[in-house]
Amino acid sequence: MSGASRLLQARAALSRVFEPSDNVGLALVEAAGPVDALRVVRGEISPGQELGNSVAGVLAAGGISGRGNRLSEAMQRWTPRIGDLAPERDLAAFARLGGELLIPEDPRWPGALRDLGLGMPLCLWVRGNLERGLPELGSTAAVVGSRDSTGYGVSVTGDLAAGLVTRGWTVVSGGAYGIDAQAHRAALAAAGTDRMPTIAVMACGSDRYYPAGNEDLLRAVAARGLLLSEVPPGSAPTRWRFLQRNRIIAALGAVTVVVEARWRSGALNTAHHAAALGREVGAVPGSVYSANSAGCHRLLRDGSAVCVTDAAEVIELGSPIGAADNPETAREGPKAAHDGLTIEDILLLDALPLRTGSAVGKLATVAGLSVPAVRAGLARLELEDLAVRDGPDTWRRRRK
Amino acid sequence: MSGASRLLQARAALSRVFEPSDNVGLALVEAAGPVDALRVVRGEISPGQELGNSVAGVLAAGGISGRGNRLSEAMQRWTPRIGDLAPERDLAAFARLGGELLIPEDPRWPGALRDLGLGMPLCLWVRGNLERGLPELGSTAAVVGSRDSTGYGVSVTGDLAAGLVTRGWTVVSGGAYGIDAQAHRAALAAAGTDRMPTIAVMACGSDRYYPAGNEDLLRAVAARGLLLSEVPPGSAPTRWRFLQRNRIIAALGAVTVVVEARWRSGALNTAHHAAALGREVGAVPGSVYSANSAGCHRLLRDGSAVCVTDAAEVIELGSPIGAADNPETAREGPKAAHDGLTIEDILLLDALPLRTGSAVGKLATVAGLSVPAVRAGLARLELEDLAVRDGPDTWRRRRK
Numbered sequence: 001m002s003g004a005s006r007l008l009q010a011r012a013a014l015s016r017v018f019e020p021s022d023n024v025g026l027a028l029v030e031a032a033g034p035v036d037a038l039r040v041v042r043g044e045i046s047p048g049q050e051l052g053n054s055v056a057g058v059l060a061a062g063g064i065s066g067r068g069n070r071l072s073e074a075m076q077r078w079t080p081r082i083g084d085l086a087p088e089r090d091l092a093a094f095a096r097l098g099g100e101l102l103i104p105e106d107p108r109w110p111g112a113l114r115d116l117g118l119g120m121p122l123c124l125w126v127r128g129n130l131e132r133g134l135p136e137l138g139s140t141a142a143v144v145g146s147r148d149s150t151g152y153g154v155s156v157t158g159d160l161a162a163g164l165v166t167r168g169w170t171v172v173s174g175g176a177y178g179i180d181a182q183a184h185r186a187a188l189a190a191a192g193t194d195r196m197p198t199i200a201v202m203a204c205g206s207d208r209y210y211p212a213g214n215e216d217l218l219r220a221v222a223a224r225g226l227l228l229s230e231v232p233p234g235s236a237p238t239r240w241r242f243l244q245r246n247r248i249i250a251a252l253g254a255v256t257v258v259v260e261a262r263w264r265s266g267a268l269n270t271a272h273h274a275a276a277l278g279r280e281v282g283a284v285p286g287s288v289y290s291a292n293s294a295g296c297h298r299l300l301r302d303g304s305a306v307c308v309t310d311a312a313e314v315i316e317l318g319s320p321i322g323a324a325d326n327p328e329t330a331r332e333g334p335k336a337a338h339d340g341l342t343i344e345d346i347l348l349l350d351a352l353p354l355r356t357g358s359a360v361g362k363l364a365t366v367a368g369l370s371v372p373a374v375r376a377g378l379a380r381l382e383l384e385d386l387a388v389r390d391g392p393d394t395w396r397r398r399r400k
Numbered sequence: 401m402s403g404a405s406r407l408l409q410a411r412a413a414l415s416r417v418f419e420p421s422d423n424v425g426l427a428l429v430e431a432a433g434p435v436d437a438l439r440v441v442r443g444e445i446s447p448g449q450e451l452g453n454s455v456a457g458v459l460a461a462g463g464i465s466g467r468g469n470r471l472s473e474a475m476q477r478w479t480p481r482i483g484d485l486a487p488e489r490d491l492a493a494f495a496r497l498g499g500e501l502l503i504p505e506d507p508r509w510p511g512a513l514r515d516l517g518l519g520m521p522l523c524l525w526v527r528g529n530l531e532r533g534l535p536e537l538g539s540t541a542a543v544v545g546s547r548d549s550t551g552y553g554v555s556v557t558g559d560l561a562a563g564l565v566t567r568g569w570t571v572v573s574g575g576a577y578g579i580d581a582q583a584h585r586a587a588l589a590a591a592g593t594d595r596m597p598t599i600a601v602m603a604c605g606s607d608r609y610y611p612a613g614n615e616d617l618l619r620a621v622a623a624r625g626l627l628l629s630e631v632p633p634g635s636a637p638t639r640w641r642f643l644q645r646n647r648i649i650a651a652l653g654a655v656t657v658v659v660e661a662r663w664r665s666g667a668l669n670t671a672h673h674a675a676a677l678g679r680e681v682g683a684v685p686g687s688v689y690s691a692n693s694a695g696c697h698r699l700l701r702d703g704s705a706v707c708v709t710d711a712a713e714v715i716e717l718g719s720p721i722g723a724a725d726n727p728e729t730a731r732e733g734p735k736a737a738h739d740g741l742t743i744e745d746i747l748l749l750d751a752l753p754l755r756t757g758s759a760v761g762k763l764a765t766v767a768g769l770s771v772p773a774v775r776a777g778l779a780r781l782e783l784e785d786l787a788v789r790d791g792p793d794t795w796r797r798r799r800k
Contacts, residue, residue: 017768018768019747019768022768073770076770076771076772076773077764077768077769077770077773078768079770080761080764080765080768080769080770080771081765081768152687155689156688238747238750238751239746239749239750240743240746240747240750284688285685285686285687285688285693285696285697285700285707286685286686286687286688287552287685287686287687288556288684288685288686288709288710289555293685294709296685297685297707297709300685300700300707301706301707301708301709301713306701307685307697307700307701307707308701309688309694309697309701310688313701343640346639346640347419347638347640349639350638350639350640351638361480364477364480365480365481368417368418368419368422368477368478368480368481369477369480370473370475370476370477370479370480371476371480372476373476373477
């Protein structure tokens with residue numbers, strides 16, 4: 001068996017033993033390498049004091065303080081799962097689905113996930129076209145939100161996802177009902193053939209279509225985008241896996257956008273993961289009467305998120321400063337007549353009548369300016385096409 | 401004539417000569433006092449080098465750098481207006497309307513306006529019941545927005561203003577159509593008799609009802625709240641006066657809330673005045689498809705405003721930290737079953753079947769926990785009423 005195969009099989013097996021973010025397990029892999037870690041887990045190697053110290057060292061470096069022998073405690077929870085390990089069979093079955101196991105030793109492994117530190121997944125069970133690997137962090141946005149979305153949320157999600165994909169970005173989401181489903185759907189609809197439109201990160205095995213009502217959509221994502229999970233094929237989606245899955249969504253996106261979320265919502269969990277990673281977080285505003293926007297407003301209110309209203313603003317938020325077009329520039333619109341005028345000229349313009357002209361002396365009184373200032377101002381306003389002479393010494397405003 | 405009358409007449413007269421925020425005029429009043437300032441303006445006293453230096457000093461202290469003799473330039477623009485001054489007549493006519501001139505020397509003068517520094521109004525022409533003076537800054541909110549409000553904006557404004565007044569706060573606004581009118585209206589509707597519900601700050605003289613369509617509303621504000629302006633009776637509302645009026649609205653409110661505003665809107669000008677004064681600014685979110693919320697989203701996006709969705713949040717924003725009830729506390733709602741559980745107990749709870757019980761060994765495999773950890777966890781979950789024994793060594797989740 002080649003080294004690469006051994007690594008693949010070891011990580012595939014370990015992903016069946018460790019729950020997501022099993023810190024001790026991940027530290028063991030870092031300390032011993034995946035192949036020897038599996039042998040320790042299987043009881044083929046006795047861990048020994050030295051390895052125990054290494055694991056404690058990795059945990060301490062990851063900010064996790066230990067008490068007692070973490071490794072032997074962990075061995076007890078791993079043991080019930082080591083009987084059924086058959087990584088070769090798992091990999092072969094997954095390959096028949098068109099899937100491939102992506103591991104950190106693979107050059108296609110997304111560098112963005114390394115920001116998770118010790119929480120980086122052991123591996124990713126990926127379905128879809130991996131030829132070019134995963135898209136760069138710089139052009140990936142997570143779009144997440146409530147399952148029980150409103151028509152407003154669905155509509156905004158559709159516009160955001162389509163706008164992102166049209167500009168060459170990839171939309172990452174969680175494959176759930178509501179906002180997630182609409183994000184994937186709109187991304188697929190807007191996609192050409194040259195780019196990866198969308199990635200669904202699952203809390204269950206990526207061989208499963210969960211929830212069942214999204215089966216057709218998730219099949220389409222697997223065919224034209226990527227469907228992936230850190231838990232192995234056949235795994236059920238548990239609460240813990242949902243919560244941990246959110247960190248992968250957050251890590252894959254340069255920016256995480258919450259479109260709709262209730263006051264308590266899993267989407268807020270994804271937003272907090274993103275913030276903890278130093279990623280940008282955007283929240284879409286909505287009606288103050290919509291319970292489905294309360295979570296977004298909460299993020300805006302406590303400063304955890306920036307207000308985003310369209311795809312251009314999401315891209316600006318997710319891009320290094322100055323790299324994206326500034327969406328404000330496009331929106332400035334026509335300037336008003338008085339833009340750029342001095343205070344004196346605004347006073348004078350306000351004093352000029354629209355119909356019958358007014359004498360310079362009268363204008364001085366009305367505007368509160370001296371007579372010389374009125375004469376100088378009239379000359380400027382005439383040049384700007386804002387004032388017109390109406391008689392020997394009378395002026396009125398020029399109608400536009 | 402008493403000293404108080406002389407002060408009143410001098411400020412009344414000067415308010416007819418100076419436009420709002422006439423820095424040189426205001427510096428002259430500060431340097432010479434209102435009575436002598438009026439005599440200078442009228443040409444009864446020649447300013448002299450010493451006074452010129454004092455005025456320049458006041459301007460410099462206010463951050464306004466001078467060039468040349470600012471005072472003699474200003475004299476030229478004041479001169480056209482000094483012919484018609486009749487402050488005694490103005491004050492008598494205003495008194496017949498039930499109005500009163502409030503000046504900074506009066507103990508009822510709102511201290512909040514002193515934060516405007518040199519830009520503090522010369523005086524306020526006030527209609528309404530001034531017995532208790534103006535309300536304290538600590539319980540006053542400015543509620544402003546577009547003239548062309550939507551049904552959504554009107555509805556939110558009504559809820560905000562009513563909620564503020566019910567909690568003993570005063571609503572300040574600009575008396576315009578749309579959001580302003582609704583803010584005054586809802587404040588009056590919610591008011592008892594013991595407090596000042598609302599204040600309208602006008603850009604024209606406070607003897608006028610502008611816009612004409614708001615005449616009945618503004619009469620009601622004058623009767624049960626306060627209708628006030630820094631410009632004297634009879635003055636027309638010019639662009640300059642609108643822009644300057646906004647600084648008074650911002651200064652009177654502990655917090656300024658923009659309910660609806662287009663991308664370019666006078667309400668944003670009020671928000672910027674408030675921010676410049678170090679006052680809090682709130683913006684109400686709305687649909688990303690509503691052009692009338694684009695200005696609010698702009699404020700949220702650039703960090704100039706905090707997202708506010710109800711009166712309690714406005715009060716929290718406008719109150720010293722910790723003084724207001726925290727609106728989040730009231731909203732937390734019931735906790736979910738898994739709140740406060742450890743990771744191990746969440747894993748175990750997820751592994752427990754709902755119907756037929758599962759053996760401890762099976763639970764260890766499914767949850768990824770050791771057998772002793774499962775036994776300890778089951779004991780905790782049983783205490784929490786989340787797990788129930790189903791047979792000799794089998795357990796299931798307790799249905800709620």
